[in-house]
Amino acid sequence: MKNILCAQCGGKLHKQKTSLDRMTEGHLYLFADVSVQVCDQCGEIWIPGTLAERMDQAIQGKIKPKKLIPVPVY
Numbered sequence: 094m095k096n097i098l099c100a101q102c103g104g105k106l107h108k109q110k111t112s113l114d115r116m117t118e119g120h121l122y123l124f125a126d127v128s129v130q131v132c133d134q135c136g137e138i139w140i141p142g143t144l145a146e147r148m149d150q151a152i153q154g155k156i157k158p159k160k161l162i163p164v165p166v167y
């Protein structure tokens with residue numbers, strides 16, 4: 094795989110495990126322990142296409158969640 098550069102600043106990207114959350118129509122979706130590309134320079138997080146697709150499918154209810162957790166709202 095060739096080196097991808099940050100589309101924001103041209104910095105180098107490195108792979109990192111993180112947790113992402115998406116709020117859609119009052120529902121919070123948490124994606125734990127996913128691999129993203131993070132820019133060394135500006136810290137921008139780039140979500141790989143395959144992961145973005147998976148997140149879309151999850152939000153559409155096509156993928157069963159591993160677990161459900163209550164989320165406190167303030």
Ligand SMILES: [Zn+2]
Pocket residue numbers: 099100101102103104132133134135136137
């Ligand atoms: Zn950057």
